[in-house]
Amino acid sequence: MRNLDCFFRPSSVAVVGASRNAKKFGHVILKNFMTSGFRGKIYPVNPKADEIFGLKCHKCVADVPEPVDLAVIVVPAELVADVIEDCGRKGVKGAIVISGGFAESGFPEREEALKAAAKKHGIRLIGPNCIGVFDPASGVDTIFNPAYKLNRPSPGPIAFVSQSGAFGAAVLDWANSESIGISKFVSYGNGADVDEVETLDYLGKDDATKAVAVYLEGTRDGRKLLRVAREVIRKTPVVVLKAGKTKQGAAAVASHTGSLAGSAAVYSAAFRQAGIVEAQTMDELFDFTRCLAYQQPTAGDRIAVVTNGGGFGVVAADTMESEGLTPASFSANTAKAIRENMPSYVSLGNPLDIVGDADAERYRVALDAVCRDKGVDGVVVTMLLQTSTLESNVVDVITEAAEEYKKPMVVCAAGGDYTRVHLRVLERAGVPAYPTPERAVKAMAVLVRYGAVKRRNADYGKDAG
């Protein structure tokens, strides 16, 4: 069993502080394990109850008659170190301490006591002051937001590490609503033991994870983080949103997780050098991660835009230029295919505007042509799905082209409910789909930059060999 496996694949879990009161975290978390498809044993622990949800309740962890791999601890801060001692007597391997009231609240000595107790018994710790772990494949779910308010995402290729619990919870909920699948989620809060570095290392070796998103307020050992990231990135792309980059933000960080935030410029330069993709906003964090999880990086920066709405082409072209992308020049074959198979009023250009009366077949012709074109490194497809002529099956046309040609592709479709359904279908089919042209082009720019990082790494590899 690898280092952190006890958190993601425990055979049994004790919920210490399990409660019948629906507003208590110990209630929500116990319920999560019972309804999430978790296949291990579940033991509620609470000295004041005999039974919760029909499960026998134990006075302490040591009282549980069978082995306990993982303890999830939601008791008041001042009791947590004692619970760890209790866990130690039982041979617990890992503990997730949800409770706050440690270093972040001005009680560093309490956090030291917790760490010392865990170390003494060889117990690995996530937390304190965190929402812990969510793994849709194993059913581990310590998120204390009730599932009727916060929908859990399905299994998928994206791992998400969030120093902030609230941020992490909100994004998981959003991911579900956008049909974005999650491999593993970790919110490590104060990071008394397991931190972003070890988590990143673990996720880099996780087969279910194709890309990692990180919300980071600060780090204790920047060098180590970069060293680990550089290794992870050889196989798995990493996107980081660094919060607390400004003076005001850093002050807010200090009172939130007690981290030192550090200078924005220093972080950005270090990220770039390590090959980490930096997101500037919450939207960008997942916009970038999902395109990296679903699509291959590009072989170059020559991008084609296909659109049935001129305005979207203009906005895409503006964003291409501000992102430093090169509009691909089409080959003679592409020109011929367009000329022979499109109405005369479609003129060859990039953005290739196949005009407002385009149907799915016209998209097929355009995508076949630009995907075959060796002068095109990636394709941004924008579409106004709400026209009378464009049929729903354009979604199949797009996913088929993406599948057949393996050319990096992102999609934009702007609009309301009808459009969103199609965005989600594309997303589930592995084609990242965005609600505005700016966001789609920026995602493509990330595939271009990650491609450059991969080539740079490969070159270093050659030099070394």
Place this chain on the structure above:
Amino acid sequence: MRNLDCFFRPSSVAVVGASRNAKKFGHVILKNFMTSGFRGKIYPVNPKADEIFGLKCHKCVADVPEPVDLAVIVVPAELVADVIEDCGRKGVKGAIVISGGFAESGFPEREEALKAAAKKHGIRLIGPNCIGVFDPASGVDTIFNPAYKLNRPSPGPIAFVSQSGAFGAAVLDWANSESIGISKFVSYGNGADVDEVETLDYLGKDDATKAVAVYLEGTRDGRKLLRVAREVIRKTPVVVLKAGKTKQGAAAVASHTGSLAGSAAVYSAAFRQAGIVEAQTMDELFDFTRCLAYQQPTAGDRIAVVTNGGGFGVVAADTMESEGLTPASFSANTAKAIRENMPSYVSLGNPLDIVGDADAERYRVALDAVCRDKGVDGVVVTMLLQTSTLESNVVDVITEAAEEYKKPMVVCAAGGDYTRVHLRVLERAGVPAYPTPERAVKAMAVLVRYGAVKRRNADYGKDAG
């Protein structure tokens, strides 16, 4: 009747090129008028049909036995000038030419002939190459995207002018899905007669319009646009997304609406000077317009952030600083109210983190305190709605505080379906609500900047008087 009223409040409309074929624009538009609540007379015109949807079909506009205020023209480009002649014989006041195939396709002489015909008969023109007008109050709806794919928004305070039809259509659909109401929509395409300047002037005098959003690719007379905008802005804020700002974007504009795009820096400086708010992205265009439509501009730049999620506070603080906002310092009274009515682990700061177990009542205490504080010019409320303790009625708490104190307020709540429902409720109650802290804080920054513009204008007024 004012200049452009014939487009928004016609007593009768002829749809020239009405069709039974569901994929034809003339089909969709005729259906729109029949189902949108339009209370005037509707006359389909098509020489090849006797009847469409049970309405008698006329061979030409002149054949209609009663007066026709507005003609919507969807026949091939080469026939349009003749249809205008036909309209002239009938005394039509305004014509919306949906058809493309004019200057934008390399036929400037065709566009000149159209203009000349309209001028001869005193007919005002919107278009050609456009999707025309949508007015949910009168039921005028020339948008050729079928309503089953593109939902129409409800009546509301935002006017929207879009040079691009596709962009306009997609945003209307999106507005519906976000419960954002529209007063009037105009997409003028090539702008052969009515252009952005005259539209802006008209909308500035429209009582139903509280803010105007403009998607602009280019303008023929920049000075005139700025002069009119400067007047409009005294009463009605104007937000512009200027597309075609880069070399690539400008090239795309040339082949789209045939406008000259002009330099980004020149436009930005001119917008700033005129008091126009500039949006950099499609998201920003409506993020900014709706906060200006619903909320008063601030009296200063001292902003309070209230949150139940530390991470959201950090991101909000970062954005505050990058937007040049000042974190408000709270008064002794505010400090007292927080200290006396909140648990001891809530510490006074800005962002004011009322902690993960906050309920709606704690938000009420916080909002009452910061809204009463004379050192606070505006309030950004961020909330994680998915906690077990925060009740749905926090939405009422927020709208009541916004109503009672009239202090400019924007809200952020991130998440999935449950959260979105609450965002829409807030939106309908006139409190602009955003899915990320960055977008909420940027919207607040717009209220701050528009406040400064208003004060500057008031000072100029004094000097002049």
